[in-house]
Amino acid sequence: LDNFSWFNAFKEMGLRVREAAQEIIGDNRAGEPLGEGASGDITFAVDKRAENAIITVLEEARRAGESFTFISEELGEKDYGNRDVVIIADPIDGSNNAKFGMPYYSTSIALAVGRNLSDVVLGYVMNLATGDEFWAMKGQGAYKNGIRIKPREEHPTRMVNFECSDPSCHLPGAMALLTIFDKVRWLGSTALDLAYLASGSTDAVYVATASRSFDYAAGWLLVEESGGVITDTTGKPLDGTPLGIVRTRPILAAATPELHKEALAAVGVD
Amino acid sequence: LDNFSWFNAFKEMGLRVREAAQEIIGDNRAGEPLGEGASGDITFAVDKRAENAIITVLEEARRAGESFTFISEELGEKDYGNRDVVIIADPIDGSNNAKFGMPYYSTSIALAVGRNLSDVVLGYVMNLATGDEFWAMKGQGAYKNGIRIKPREEHPTRMVNFECSDPSCHLPGAMALLTIFDKVRWLGSTALDLAYLASGSTDAVYVATASRSFDYAAGWLLVEESGGVITDTTGKPLDGTPLGIVRTRPILAAATPELHKEALAAVGVD
Numbered sequence: 001l002d003n004f005s006w007f008n009a010f011k012e013m014g015l016r017v018r019e020a021a022q023e024i025i026g027d028n029r030a031g032e033p034l035g036e037g038a039s040g041d042i043t044f045a046v047d048k049r050a051e052n053a054i055i056t057v058l059e060e061a062r063r064a065g066e067s068f069t070f071i072s073e074e075l076g077e078k079d080y081g082n083r084d085v086v087i088i089a090d091p092i093d094g095s096n097n098a099k100f101g102m103p104y105y106s107t108s109i110a111l112a113v114g115r116n117l118s119d120v121v122l123g124y125v126m127n128l129a130t131g132d133e134f135w136a137m138k139g140q141g142a143y144k145n146g147i148r149i150k151p152r153e154e155h156p157t158r159m160v161n162f163e164c165s166d167p168s169c170h171l172p173g174a175m176a177l178l179t180i181f182d183k184v185r186w187l188g189s190t191a192l193d194l195a196y197l198a199s200g201s202t203d204a205v206y207v208a209t210a211s212r213s214f215d216y217a218a219g220w221l222l223v224e225e226s227g228g229v230i231t232d233t234t235g236k237p238l239d240g241t242p243l244g245i246v247r248t249r250p251i252l253a254a255a256t257p258e259l260h261k262e263a264l265a266a267v268g269v270d
Numbered sequence: 271l272d273n274f275s276w277f278n279a280f281k282e283m284g285l286r287v288r289e290a291a292q293e294i295i296g297d298n299r300a301g302e303p304l305g306e307g308a309s310g311d312i313t314f315a316v317d318k319r320a321e322n323a324i325i326t327v328l329e330e331a332r333r334a335g336e337s338f339t340f341i342s343e344e345l346g347e348k349d350y351g352n353r354d355v356v357i358i359a360d361p362i363d364g365s366n367n368a369k370f371g372m373p374y375y376s377t378s379i380a381l382a383v384g385r386n387l388s389d390v391v392l393g394y395v396m397n398l399a400t401g402d403e404f405w406a407m408k409g410q411g412a413y414k415n416g417i418r419i420k421p422r423e424e425h426p427t428r429m430v431n432f433e434c435s436d437p438s439c440h441l442p443g444a445m446a447l448l449t450i451f452d453k454v455r456w457l458g459s460t461a462l463d464l465a466y467l468a469s470g471s472t473d474a475v476y477v478a479t480a481s482r483s484f485d486y487a488a489g490w491l492l493v494e495e496s497g498g499v500i501t502d503t504t505g506k507p508l509d510g511t512p513l514g515i516v517r518t519r520p521i522l523a524a525a526t527p528e529l530h531k532e533a534l535a536a537v538g539v540d
Binding site: 096097101102104130132158159166167168171172175178179182183184185187188199200201202 | 374397432436451470
């Protein structure tokens with residue numbers, strides 16, 4: 001498949017994930033634990049249903065003659081005949097929100113023509129609670145619901161999205177950064193935070209917990225293609241990050257290079 | 271109108287607010303500042319459009335012979351012939367999210383047969399990003415999307431929603447409370463937080479900033495009618511709070527009396 005055909009496949013995956021998830025979100029079934037997934041987190045029923053919806057579309061592509069590798073939070077890695085074309089997904093990013101019915105969770109899917117983050121050429125994120133879609137194609141910009149996202153001309157400090165996996169972690173160390181901004185949000189889906197950063201709704205994203213590349217592969221391209229900057233929290237590029245299910249690094253992303261520099265300075269990096 | 275007729279009027283307001291808001295959210299018009307509202311906050315275009323949508327329905331009721339008073343964030347108080355039947359609304363709760371396009375903002379509308387919070391007999395909250403509706407009628411329970419919410423049998427500590435108006439305020443003082451819970455969210459709409467508490471998606475809500483009664487009049491009844499407890503952060507009941515646009519008190523709400531007691535103890539109240 002060419003990139004445009006994969007884009008259409010990703011949109012189909014997004015719709016099927018949303019349908020599959022909505023059937024069980026809001027009742028007790030979404031949060032049913034099914035054991036530990038490949039990434040080490042507990043897989044819940046909603047995660048598995050979402051992953052299965054993606055696999056259904058991938059297997060259609062495989063039957064049509066495509067070859068690729070699928071990397072995903074729950075199953076780990078599955079070889080469909082080509083190790084160097086990678087589909088990497090977090091079927092549900094924001095699983096806790098999805099389990100409980102808090103309306104901020106997404107599906108995140110990326111295509112890479114190689115095994116590192118810098119090989120990602122297509123990123124797709126759907127807000128499963130609202131249906132909003134975000135995508136980016138390498139060298140061709142970022143989009144929200146079909147409308148091209150314009151790079152920012154200003155360096156606003158209206159809002160920052162903070163994430164960390166538990167309340168006691170890293171908050172004191174983050175205060176100097178958070179207080180640059182007028183408003184803080186802590187919403188629970190890194191992929192969606194990066195999509196809203198790319199599309200201009202928030203101005204920076206600080207993920208204190210080390211993330212996995214499937215959490216940010218699509219968001220990374222969305223931020224890059226919208227004129228933003230995304231690195232780890234010491235300012236190092238993420239480009240060489242291997243695509244896989246291991247935890248890599250905490251993340252700092254900002255709407256513009258100037259704002260990213262200011263945010264790095266706040267966390268003590270010159 | 272009887273309470274059931276007001277309920278139908280509130281649903282109509284919710285639909286019209288959603289339509290009016292969605293037309294301008296996501297472009298630059300939603301955040302256009304229109305000057306200071308009656309409550310002292312800046313009124314943005316999205317707030318005013320939402321209030322106007324509510325007023326349209328209220329004026330239909332007035333023409334049909336109803337008399338009441340309307341209290342709202344932007345216009346303050348308007349007398350439609352009866353001071354002791356109060357409709358109190360926050361047309362957009364979560365204005366900053368709405369302005370920027372972060373998908374967590376609501377409209378909150380309550381009916382009171384008197385001038386205090388304890389006189390509220392009907393509360394309605396709509397999540398304007400998803401369309402989810404929450405309502406409660408005094409003595410008749412709380413509902414989400416038409417389904418009766420069951421009181422909790424357990425006292426889970428899965429998630430707490432924290433709110434405060436700026437990042438430097440109150441966070442250190444809140445840490446002892448936040449760390450009782452597995453997950454923290456900071457989402458930006460108190461009315462919606464209380465609705466998701468009532469409906470079982472989150473387990474407690476801590477609003478460190480003093481709130482106005484229009485922010486929590488509907489949410490107060492939703493929490494009470496779902497078996498939860500809602501007080502100020504010292505444990506004092508909010509029942510006697512006058513309905514109006516002045517800031518009153520910070521809020522602590524929890525899914526069950528037992529959990530509320532535990533949360534109060536964490537903030538140093540015996």
